[in-house]
Amino acid sequence: MRVGNGAATQVQLDVYGEVADAMIQALRGGMPQHPRSVAISKVVMPYLEKIWHLPDAGIWEIRSEPRHFTHSKVMAWVAFDRNATQIAKAAENDEDRALASHYRRVADEIHADVCCSGFDADLGSFVQTYGSKEVDASLLQIVLTGFLAPEDPRVTGTVAQIERTLMQDGLLLRYDNERSVDGVAGHEGTFLVCSFWLADAYVLLGRADDAARLFERLCDLCNDVGLLAEQYDPKDGRMLGNFPQAFSHIGIINTALNLHRAVCPALARTSSELEGA
DSSP, X not given: OOOSXXXXXXXXXXXXXXXXXXXXXXXXXXXXXXXXXXXXXXXXXXXXXXXTTSOBOTTTTOSSSOBOBHHHHHHHHHHHHHHHHHHHHHOOSHHHHHHHHHHHHHHHHHHHHHHHHSEXXXXXXXXXXXXXXXXXXXGGHHHHTTSSOTTOHHHHHHHHHXXXXXXXXXXXXXBOGGGOOSSOOSOOOEEXXXXXXXXXXXXXXXXXXXXXHHHHHHHTTOOTTSOOOSEEETTTTEEEXXXXXXXXXXXXXXXXXXXXXXXXXXXXXXXXXXXXX
């Protein structure tokens, strides 16, 4: 019997990228830089440099053996990319500039590793884990974080493969339940935030009509007070999993903004980073 959340003892490399990206977006939004952010970076980044090449439990907190998840490596790249960009912009001395250059070199190393080991040329798509043939909805973060440009054929190929293999009644599974590496048996529904990610990717790929249709479909799933669960079962027409789920509601907000702003947040999030990628 397990007590508490088993993820508490897991290694999840993606969280470092999420934190770094959130800090950058906060600065862009006008929030003042907190003095602690520099101290946090000085502790976290050297540690991440030591462990980014190791297998982990991934964004979905798998219960089986750790794997080299492509998404985890992409988010490790995000951490170094964002830190390199921010430190270079705020550099006041040679030490700062040297640190920014070092982080950029690490980011480039991770980028090359992902493109070499996380991409399957036969599928024309990135894959869930290094050496596998399966895809994962988290691979949509490759375009959403600016790891690769929307027009890159590896991006369009990955989106197409995700549509082919993970789409269920117009919504996305997070991965193929029948071939899962998560160590958890049983059926699960479509994972709602993944469909919001797909809508965001459609925006970046210039597929605005597809994005709007998918967004409207997702909004129609909200209950009478506008809430969503973690998952939805199209077959039984009911919500599954944690309820309400913050992940799903963040998806609503992000996709709404991406659809209705002239310069959408997804584009703003990726454009400057791509200049240095």
